Amino acid sequence: MTESVFDVINIEGITARGLHGVYPLERRAGQEFKVDIKMTVDTRTAAVTDDLSYTVDYSQVAVEVAKILEGTPVNLLETLADTIARRVLSFPQVHAVEVQVHKPEAPLNVAFSDLTLSIFRDRSSLSEVTPVVAVADLTAVPVRPVTATVALGANLGDAPATLAQAIVSLDECPGVNVTAVSGLFRTAPILLPEQAPQPDYFNAVIEAETVLSPLALLDTLHELEASAGRVRKEKWEARPLDLDILTYGDLHSDDVRLVLPHPRAHERAFVLQPWLQINPQACVGARGRVEVLVQQVQDQSVELLAELWVEDALAGHFSEGVVSAVSAVPEVVEASPAVSVEPVVSVVEPVVETQFVHVPEPFTAETGVEPVASEVEPAVATGSIRQTYRLANAEETESPIFAQFAAKRAALQTEWILTKHQIDRDWEMSQALKAAEEKAAQEATAAQERRRVEGLPSLDIPVPTKLPPLQSVPVEMVEEAEVSSALDTLATELQPVKQSEPEQYSDFEKIVFGIKTTQSEAPVLRMPSWKRVVTPVEPRIVDEPTAVTVSDKPAGTSTEQVSESAEKTTSLVEPCTDTAQIPTTYQGLRRRQILRPDPTGSIPVIPRNHE
Ligand SMILES: Nc1ncnc2c1ncn2[C@@H]1O[C@H](COP(=O)(O)OP(=O)(O)OP(=O)(O)O)[C@@H](O)[C@H]1O
Ligand SMILES: Nc1nc2c(c(=O)[nH]1)N=C(CO)CN2
Incomplete structure (x- = not known):
């Protein structure tokens, strides 16, 4: 009997539609992909303890695989299978994985029943092939909205206000919708060995859906940094605003203009902690799960200041005493492989001119919201830190901005x-x-x-x-x-x-x-006029669910008129609860014109409550 027992967990036929392939039609129309996964896992401890945390949660694996199938398109089946294998191996309990990808609708010019690629990867084979050549086209506009993760940092000026403003401004940029915002963290500055002490940083991480290309998104972030007064002079100098792209879908890039995932994200508690809050399943590409990585940087000081902070920060509630507060915690020099320094711990004399004292309790005055002390867990680096606020009547609440993000997501x-x-x-x-x-x-x-x-x-x-x-x-x-x-x-x-x-x-x-034919002529095909909008200025008609029903329709009015009246009487962003009815009925659908210049037309202009 060998030392290690490797049992096999099998998932067959994970099915999703994806846009992978080299041919334009594949990219545009998509097709079905099926994946079979065989994971070798030592299940003995789980068997004895009957505890899920000792084995791999196969439902999570299946969800991750489906996300990859539906996610950023890649050209090759090889890339797709490899990405899946890496993702599965990012579950710490999986020792090796066999991935079989089926592409039964592949564009072959002969009849066939299935096309598959099978690969086997274990941890050692992964590191052998780690120097993945980046083939990412950083100027490519995605055919569907992509989820990007962005890290925010600032340690000059009213940093919390600047971060909050950056989030709101980013959300207002065409082609970007912020969908999640982490809590606000105060963190000890990570500096180079020779660097002078700096004020504490404020950090957060957000998620956004975007139809901008990776480089266009980076340009947008640089513009926001510049408008906050950022001027680049020295590496890791103090700054009023820093916006880094952590991930852009599943894209890997070694291009110096934009390295993806962010090359130092995995070793920064000020990134991993907030990231984990908004996505407990997050991965830093092949480096693995944020949940695991965060445990390796527990020595870095990060402190959760507030979970719901954007509005307070915009109102300047955090500004007092921020600028010159310097952490009393010894700084840790970042162990970046790019900067080959011995790990040095340089002790900084605390230069606390003004204590960071003013952390208001959100909304207490205006809305009667009070923090529930018992739910405030200490800011330790062990997974998600939750801080919830309850109304006096004990109902859970969210700030209006958060509610707005949630509505937009819906x-x-x-x-x-x-x-x-x-x-x-x-x-x-x-x-x-x-x-x-x-x-x-x-x-x-x-x-x-x-x-x-x-x-x-x-x-x-x-x-x-x-x-x-x-x-x-x-x-x-x-x-x-x-x-x-x-x-x-x-x-x-x-x-x-x-x-x-x-x-x-x-x-x-x-x-x-309904192809129309006559006796002497070739078939005449009719094309629906709304299907194709090639010029960016042409409006696209989109119907979306509202609370309006046919009974709201005044007799004799057109659809357009109904939709106008709907705009006046219903909430602008109405989450759809029963999506199954959308394609089959127009009852209760509001018609809008979308003018946003995006090639796919796939992201909506969401009317904003705050505008
Ligand atoms: N994932 C990324 N996100 C943001 N910038 C990146 C990324 N990858 C490469 N870059 C490039 O790095 C350059 C320097 O970025 P920046 O000045 O924000 O670095 P920094 O924040 O001081 O350091 P660090 O990158 O270690 O956080 C940018 O001009 C950009 O082109
Ligand atoms: N705590 C903290 N330290 C840093 C940060 C940061 O955002 N937070 N950003 C840096 C360069 O991007 C360097 N050091």
Whole structure:
């Protein structure tokens, strides 16, 4: 009997739609991927203790795998399988993993039943291949919103106010929606050995959904830093605002302009602690789970100041005494592999000119919210630190800004479902078009042949323009516009009808599948006018759920008018609770025009309550 027992946990057929592949159509329409996972885990302790924490939670693994399938598109099945293996190995209890990815709808020109890639990875094989060559295109605009994580830091000026303002400003940037904000942490500055003492830092981490390319997001962050007065002179100098991208979807990049995941995130408590708060499942790429990494930096001083802080900070409630407060805690020199220094602990004389004294209890005056002392856990580096506030009547509450973020997230999810629906329709449309082309071409050839046999002169029968053959289209990350314009050209050439009327899904179905034919002509395809918006200035019509019902509709008014009245009478961001009904009914859907210049049209302009 060997020392280690490796049992196998098997998950078969994790299924999700993804946009992976090198061909534009794959990137645009997506297809189904299936994954089988075999994890070797020593389950003996779990068996004896009957405790989940000693083994791997397979439901969590399955969710993570599905997220990768649905996440940032990659070209190769190899990359997809490797990313999955790395993610699974980031669960500490998994010793090795076998990943099989199925791509049953792969674009092959011959009949086939399945296409698979199987890989095996254990921890040693991972480190052998760690120098992954970054192939990321940092200027590529994502075809779907991507979740990015951003770390915020500041130690000059009214740092909490600057951080809060940066969050609000980022949320207001086109193409970015902030979806989660960590608590506000006060942290001892991590400095280089020769650096003079600095004021304490204030740090936080946020999550945002974005349709900006990675570099466009970085530029946006740099602009925000500049508007807060940041001037770069020295490494790790004190600064009024620092915004770093920790992750951008699952993207890996070794490009010096933007290294992803952030190359030093894994060794910084001031990043890991707040990050863990907003995403307990977070991973720093192949370096593993934040939950595990945070335990290795427990010697760094971080202190949770407030969980709900954005509004207080904006109001300047944190400003007193911040600027010159210097931590009395000895600083720790960062053990960065890039800076090869002996780990030195330089003791800093505490230069506390003004104590950090003013930490207001949020909302006490205005809303009667009081911190519940018993729920305030000490700021130790052991996973999530929760600090909840309760109303006097003991109901849990959130600050209005948090409520707004939550509402936006709900609205985004609604939009996602509509987008997914649209992607599915696009796929069906492209299939229908292809079939129609082939049929038309066959009929035209047959008709010509009949006329030839009968000795009649040849007729000039119009044959629909072909879709570009898959192989001839250059392989690019951003193919959306290209495919869109090809389809638009096709639509124009095939005599589109109803160019100006906005149409609904039900009409679309009729149009797609109701191919009109006459006896002597080739099929005439109708294209739905709302499907394709190629120019950024053209509005896109989007329907979203509201509380409005048909009974609210005044007799004889148009949909537009109903939607206007809905704007006045209902909450602007109405979370959708029963999303299943969206595609099937327009009852209670509010119609909006989206003018945001994004190529996919997949992120909504969310009306903001505070505007
Ligand atoms: N993930 C990333 N996020 C932000 N900037 C990055 C990233 N990867 C590389 N950079 C590059 O690093 C440069 C320096 O960034 P910055 O001045 O914010 O560093 P810093 O905050 O002082 O140090 P650190 O990167 O260790 O936090 C930026 O101009 C940017 O191009
Ligand atoms: N505590 C703390 N220390 C730092 C920070 C920071 O945000 N917080 N940022 C640095 C460079 O980005 C260097 N050191």
